[in-house]
Amino acid sequence: MAGEGTPVTLLTRNAAETESLQLARENSRFLPGIKFPDTLGVADDPSQALADAAMVVIAVPSDRLRENARRIAAHLAPGTVVVNATKGLELPTALRMSQVLAEELPASVRCRICSLSGPNLAKEIAQGKLATTVVASDYQDAAEQAQSALLSSRFRVYTSDDLVGVELGGALKNIVALGAGICDGLHFGDNAKAAFVTRGLAEIARLGVAAGAQPLTFAGLAGLGDVIATCASRLSRNRYVGEQLALGSSWPQIRASMDNVAEGVNAAEAALKLARQFDVEMPITETTFRILHEGLSPREAATELMQRPVGSEW
Numbered sequence: 001m002a003g004e005g006t007p008v009t010l011l012t013r014n015a016a017e018t019e020s021l022q023l024a025r026e027n028s029r030f031l032p033g034i035k036f037p038d039t040l041g042v043a044d045d046p047s048q049a050l051a052d053a054a055m056v057v058i059a060v061p062s063d064r065l066r067e068n069a070r071r072i073a074a075h076l077a078p079g080t081v082v083v084n085a086t087k088g089l090e091l092p093t094a095l096r097m098s099q100v101l102a103e104e105l106p107a108s109v110r111c112r113i114c115s116l117s118g119p120n121l122a123k124e125i126a127q128g129k130l131a132t133t134v135v136a137s138d139y140q141d142a143a144e145q146a147q148s149a150l151l152s153s154r155f156r157v158y159t160s161d162d163l164v165g166v167e168l169g170g171a172l173k174n175i176v177a178l179g180a181g182i183c184d185g186l187h188f189g190d191n192a193k194a195a196f197v198t199r200g201l202a203e204i205a206r207l208g209v210a211a212g213a214q215p216l217t218f219a220g221l222a223g224l225g226d227v228i229a230t231c232a233s234r235l236s237r238n239r240y241v242g243e244q245l246a247l248g249s250s251w252p253q254i255r256a257s258m259d260n261v262a263e264g265v266n267a268a269e270a271a272l273k274l275a276r277q278f279d280v281e282m283p284i285t286e287t288t289f290r291i292l293h294e295g296l297s298p299r300e301a302a303t304e305l306m307q308r309p310v311g312s313e314w
């Protein structure tokens with residue numbers, strides 16, 4: 001948006017962060033070499049950052065969403081469109097991000113909450129490469145306002161009324177990406193990886209539909225589109241974590257060496273809670289959880305999945 005000339009303010013956590021971002025005019029830690037557009041301001045005071053904001057985009061790790069929602073709640077003008085870009089589920093509640101926002105934000109913005117999701121690897125977006133996304137809301141006018149604010153010649157934005165599907169697609173595809181990385185790390189080959197990703201998508205769609213999502217959403221940008229980007233890309237952190245697991249590192253070792261969030265780890269745990277709640281079978285998610293937390297080796301996990309009883313595809 002700022003790159004298109006719209007005034008945008010980046011809300012930081014403290015004065016030191018504001019100062020270093022202002023000085024460098026780039027985020028040297030997370031997106032080095034990508035200069036801030038002139039219309040991007042930086043502020044650590046929420047009342048200053050949010051004054052006159054017609055729209056707020058929140059993109060923090062999912063385990064930080066609630067505290068950030070609390071931080072901005074009192075500063076949102078009635079009617080401000082609130083766009084969640086976080087792709088995760090909260091622990092231990094297993095709530096979707098819009099549900100967390102609805103609990104924390106004032107009633108005057110609750111019917112303005114949207115979630116944005118799609119194949120949107122941050123580095124490519126920051127470099128101005130072409131991309132598409134979906135913005136979903138229970139309130140069509142809010143989704144349409146976000147669409148027109150975010151749309152540009154390089155960023156094509158679709159709307160959706162399937163908030164559950166778009167949010168679950170974005171959060172759960174990260175679990176599939178962990179497994180795709182394992183396929184890469186174990187050199188399983190393209191047939192096996194295609195099979196894994198396809199069955200993974202079927203599994204997350206099954207949970208999504210049981211939770212109230214529209215099946216077609218999982219064939220769209222927030223489902224298949226993001227599965228393709230995340231499972232294939234060297235830029236994906238979730239795919240990277242899977243690859244490292246396959247190469248023999250444990251999740252605690254990988255976490256200690258990473259500066260970035262890999263949402264698939266918490267999403268696997270939250271998804272298993274939802275799977276029990278909605279009585280859905282999720283063998284890939286269960287196996288992924290056991291690799292992450294119970295020491296199951298990725299190779300044994302693959303053998304287990306291949307030896308499950310066979311049946312019809314659907």
Ligand SMILES: NC(=O)C1=CN([C@@H]2O[C@H](COP(=O)(O)OP(=O)(O)OC[C@H]3O[C@@H](n4cnc5c(N)ncnc54)[C@H](O)[C@@H]3O)[C@@H](O)[C@H]2O)C=CC1
Pocket residue numbers: 013030059060061062064068085086087088120121122123259260261263
């Ligand atoms: N990186 C990507 O390609 C994409 C990421 N997302 C989603 O956006 C969310 C955040 O991802 P990234 O920024 O890439 O993660 P990251 O791990 O690369 O960076 C974390 C960001 O969150 C900030 N942060 C950390 N703790 C915070 C706190 N307590 N309060 C406020 N800000 C805090 C950090 O300063 C940093 O800017 C995740 O849910 C991710 O799935 C969505 C689309 C693309």
Ligand SMILES: O=C(CO)COP(=O)(O)O
Pocket residue numbers: 087118119120121122174177226229230235236237238239261262263
């Ligand atoms: O969601 C993403 C791309 O659409 C980013 O995926 P990672 O968090 O795995 O890097």
